Amino acid sequence: MSPTTLPAGPEHGHVTFLGAGPGDPGLLTLRAVEALANADVLVAEHEVLDVVRTHARAGVTVVHTDPDPAQNPVPGTGTPQLTVVDGTSATVGAPAVRDAAHLVMEAARGGRRVVRAVTGDPGLDTDAAAEMLACAAAGVPFEVVPGIASAVGVPAYAGVPLRDAEGTDVRFVDARTASGRCWTEVGASDGTVVVSTTLDAVAAAAGELVSAGRKPDTPMTVTVAGTTTRQRTWTATLGTVAQTLKQAKVLPSPDGGRPVIAVVGERSAAAQRDQLSWFESKPLFGWKVLVPRTKEQAASLSDQLRSYGAVPHEVPTIAVEPPRTPQQMERAVKGLVTGRYEWIAFTSVNAVKAVREKFEEYGLDARAFAGIKVAAVGEQTAKALIAFGVKPDLVPSGEQSAAGLLEDWPPYDPVFDPIDRVFLPRADIATETLVAGLIELGWEVDDVTAYRTVRASPPPAETREAIKGGGFDAVLFTSSSTVRNLVGIAGKPHNVTVIACIGPATAKTAEEHGLRVDVMAPEPSVHKLAEALADFGLRRRAAALEAGDPVTRPSERRPGARRRRSTT
Numbered sequence: 001m002s003p004t005t006l007p008a009g010p011e012h013g014h015v016t017f018l019g020a021g022p023g024d025p026g027l028l029t030l031r032a033v034e035a036l037a038n039a040d041v042l043v044a045e046h047e048v049l050d051v052v053r054t055h056a057r058a059g060v061t062v063v064h065t066d067p068d069p070a071q072n073p074v075p076g077t078g079t080p081q082l083t084v085v086d087g088t089s090a091t092v093g094a095p096a097v098r099d100a101a102h103l104v105m106e107a108a109r110g111g112r113r114v115v116r117a118v119t120g121d122p123g124l125d126t127d128a129a130a131e132m133l134a135c136a137a138a139g140v141p142f143e144v145v146p147g148i149a150s151a152v153g154v155p156a157y158a159g160v161p162l163r164d165a166e167g168t169d170v171r172f173v174d175a176r177t178a179s180g181r182c183w184t185e186v187g188a189s190d191g192t193v194v195v196s197t198t199l200d201a202v203a204a205a206a207g208e209l210v211s212a213g214r215k216p217d218t219p220m221t222v223t224v225a226g227t228t229t230r231q232r233t234w235t236a237t238l239g240t241v242a243q244t245l246k247q248a249k250v251l252p253s254p255d256g257g258r259p260v261i262a263v264v265g266e267r268s269a270a271a272q273r274d275q276l277s278w279f280e281s282k283p284l285f286g287w288k289v290l291v292p293r294t295k296e297q298a299a300s301l302s303d304q305l306r307s308y309g310a311v312p313h314e315v316p317t318i319a320v321e322p323p324r325t326p327q328q329m330e331r332a333v334k335g336l337v338t339g340r341y342e343w344i345a346f347t348s349v350n351a352v353k354a355v356r357e358k359f360e361e362y363g364l365d366a367r368a369f370a371g372i373k374v375a376a377v378g379e380q381t382a383k384a385l386i387a388f389g390v391k392p393d394l395v396p397s398g399e400q401s402a403a404g405l406l407e408d409w410p411p412y413d414p415v416f417d418p419i420d421r422v423f424l425p426r427a428d429i430a431t432e433t434l435v436a437g438l439i440e441l442g443w444e445v446d447d448v449t450a451y452r453t454v455r456a457s458p459p460p461a462e463t464r465e466a467i468k469g470g471g472f473d474a475v476l477f478t479s480s481s482t483v484r485n486l487v488g489i490a491g492k493p494h495n496v497t498v499i500a501c502i503g504p505a506t507a508k509t510a511e512e513h514g515l516r517v518d519v520m521a522p523e524p525s526v527h528k529l530a531e532a533l534a535d536f537g538l539r540r541r542a543a544a545l546e547a548g549d550p551v552t553r554p555s556e557r558r559p560g561a562r563r564r565r566s567t568t
Contacts, residue, residue, distance in 0.1 A: 013108030015135055017128050019121040019147015020048035022154050024227035028055070032145050040112035043104055045119055052117045063103055101131045108140045121149040151194045154226030154261040158233045159276035168192050168265065175205040187212020192265035199224055199258045200251060203242035209264060210238050221273065224250075224260045229286050229311045235273055238264065282309030283537040287473035287553055288466075290493075292317040292486045293526075300380065301476070301526050308534045313472070315463060316456040317485035320350050323428065323449045332423050332448045333358045337368050341446070342419040345375040346392075347402060347434065351425045352376075352384040354450035366390050377405050379525065400524055402434040412442030425450035453481070458489040470494030473554045474519075474533055478502045478526050480509035487513050496557045500533045502526065 016035045021027035028051065036042070036055040043063045044052055053062060100116075107114045122128040122144050135142045151172050155162055162170045169191030173182060176197065186193050187209050197205045202222050210216055216239030223233040236244035241262075245251045279285070287310045291301055302312035323329060333355065335341060346352050359368060366389030376382040376392040378400045385392055396404035412420050421444045424434065428449045435447050458464065466472055468491040475493050477483050483506060486493075492514060493499065500519035501507040507517045519536045521529035544551045 013111045013114065013140065015104055015108050015114045015116060015131075015140060015142040016145055017122040017132060017142060018052070018115050018117045018145045019123075019149075020044070020051050020117045020119060021148040022120055022150040022157075022227045023047075023051070023225065024153075024157070025051045025054065027148050027153060027227065028052070029145065029147070032147065035115055035145055036117075038113055039115040041103075041107040041114045042117065043100060043107075043114060044117040047119050048117050052115070056115075061107075063100075100127070101134050104131055105134060105138060105140060108135070108142075109138075118147075119150065120153075121147045124149055124151075150226065150259070150261060151196055154223050155194065155221075155263050157227045157231060157279045158221060158223040158261075158263075159273045159278055159280070160221050160223075160233075160263045161276070162192050162194065162263070170194065172196075173205075175201060175208075178208075183208040183212045187214050190266065192263065195262040195264065197260055197262060199245070199253075199260050202245065202260060202262055205262065206238040206241045206264075214238055214264070216240075218264055218266060220262060220264045222260055222262045224258055226261055227279075229309060231280060231286075233273070233277070233280060279309070281541070283534040283541065284474075285309035287311065287537065288313055288471065288555065289533070290315055290467065290472045290475040290486075290497075292475065292482045293478055301530060304527055304530045305533075308530070308537070310474075313463070315459045315486070315490065317482050317489065318453045319456045320353075321452045321454055322354075323452055328448050329354070329358060329425070329450055332425070332446055333362065333364075335446070336372060336423065337364070339371070339419070341372055341421050341423045342417050343373045343375060343422040343443075344369070345377075345405070345422060345424050345434065345438075346381050346385065347377045347405075347424075347426055349378075349380050349384045350427065350453075351450050352381060352388060355425055356388050375405060375409070377401060379527070402437070405434065406437035406441075409438065409441060420444050421446060424448065428452045455485050455488060464490045467491055467493055467497075470496045470555055472497050474498035474500060476500050476502075476526075476529055476533065477506050477510055478529065480506050482506075483509045483513060483515075496554050498533070498536065498554050500529055500536070502529045 016039070018032050018035055020032070032052075033055045036052055037057055039056055039060055041061045041063065042052065042056050046064050049062070049064045056062070104114050104116050116122075116128065116131060118125045118128050122132075123146065132142060132144070152162070162168070169189060170193075171186045171189060171191055172194045173186055174196045193209065195202075195205050199222075206220065209218075216237060218238045220236050220238055220241055221233055222236070222241065222245070223231060225231050234241075234244050234248060284305065285308075289305050289310045289312050291305070291312050291314045293301065293314070293316065302314060305312045336344065344355075346355075359365060369390050373393045374385065374390055375394040376385055377396060382392050382395055394405070394408060397408055398404050399407075414420070420442070422438055424438075424445055424447050426434075426447070426449070428451070435445050438445050459467075467475075467486075472493065475486070475497055477486075477500065479502065495516065498518045499510055499515050500521075501510055501517050502521050503524045504520075507520055510517050519529075519532050521532050541551050
């Protein structure tokens with residue numbers, strides 16, 4: 001496929017101009033998600049590609065503009081490029097400013113459903129407006145899906161309301177295109193001014209406002225990377241903002257060209273930001289947290305960490321494989337259908353998955369569990385069963401472990417239990433605690449290896465270096481095996497990294513590997529472990545504020561971290 005030629009489709013195409021918002025993927029509208037799911041071609045600005053691509057269907061052709069035209073110009077032109085990504089291949093295309101509209105039009109004329117995604121809202125994007133006019137002139141049908149404009153969404157995430165109870169006037173200025181007349185008009189107003197600019201041009205914009213009549217002591221906030229976990233906000237005045245940014249060591253910097261949103265005004269609530277900063281004050285805001293579990297197990301835990309403001313990084317430490325000899329598992333599953341068992345006990349999500357896969361292989365479904373009592377250890381195991389269509393009859397009332405299950409398991413009673421046998425599908429490395437306990441209660445146990453756990457492949461070199469070099473703020477260990485496997489495949493976490501363990505046994509293993517355990521879950525649950533880490537982060541933040549110290553992440557304490565952060 002050539003850089004500017006897209007495969008043809010049906011005769012009638014359509015273009016959706018879609019606002020992807022200021023950066024937080026959660027700010028996409030329901031209509032935007034629907035449009036992305038139906039797109040044949042996705043033409044996206046580089047800044048929002050990761051936000052929108054997640055919702056695109058498999059096989060979509062993705063086109064995005066280069067993030068830095070100076071680094072990758074079209075040979076001999078010095079102009080930006082488009083990159084066309086189809087599957088795993090990528091082709092560098094022609095000048096982006098000219099060809100973005102060309103590609104959109106060509107794909108639509110070929111009968112394809114095109115989504116043109118831009119940062120913020122399409123109505124505030126001049127290039128999108130020009131492309132809409134081109135579609136209208138060519139008779140190509142299009143629609144607009146509004147997005148949250150950066151000038152509105154970023155102040156909301158920074159804890160800076162734009163209007164007060166008195167109905168403050170709000171003016172919006174793009175400093176990159178503002179004329180002298182524009183500055184004069186907003187300078188003469190006493191309302192709130194929202195300025196879209198870049199980090200290295202903030203002081204110049206403040207100077208324009210002062211020259212236009214605003215007082216130098218007018219409150220001002222400056223937010224970079226708004227609505228993302230990289231967000232950072234500074235509070236200053238028009239007269240002090242240059243010094244504030246200099247003291248924060250963010251200028252001068254190669255990142256000075258990063259877009260920022262500045263809010264100026266006596267009633268812009270800048271003075272109340274300590275009370276209203278809901279986003280940046282999350283307990284784990286900006287923390288990079290290592291989650292060393294299988295991909296399937298890590299998903300819900302990562303979602304919980306994101307709710308605390310963290311940036312989870314999933315690194316599988318174990319891989320799950322079928323048993324070497326499947327015959328035992330096959331006999332046990334057939335025994336479920338023929339009435340061989342009174343109980344089946346699941347001690348992990350992987351055990352549920354292994355049985356479910358066997359069921360599907362034989363054309364069975366949850367109805368095969370009719371008449372069989374089902375036990376489950378742990379909330380996630382129970383949820384996996386419910387998703388399968390099976391509601392557990394027994395979940396430990398106390399500790400979510402084999403020992404906790406045995407506490408509640410009834411002894412075998414020949415009067416009430418017509419069958420005395422239990423099917424226990426489990427990992428090849430599971431302990432014998434549950435088997436021994438069930439036998440002691442009078443039950444016969446078919447202890448079956450449903451799956452094998454093997455050490456996962458090492459993560460990429462960049463991840464290994466971050467683990468050993470202190471690039472992660474915290475790591476969650478959910479079992480002794482995750483400790484051993486992570487150290488084995490990636491090395492020992494740096495001593496600035498906060499170590500959180502799910503229980504005493506895991507903590508002991510961590511200490512045996514020379515790690516300092518900072519956080520312990522109050523009970524053996526991955527979600528309680530995440531809560532405990534969030535509580536730790538909250539206490540750490542409160543202590544820094546009480547001492548008058550800046551709130552920093554653990555990784556910023558390592559030697560050279562500040563210097564690297566300020567220049568990247």
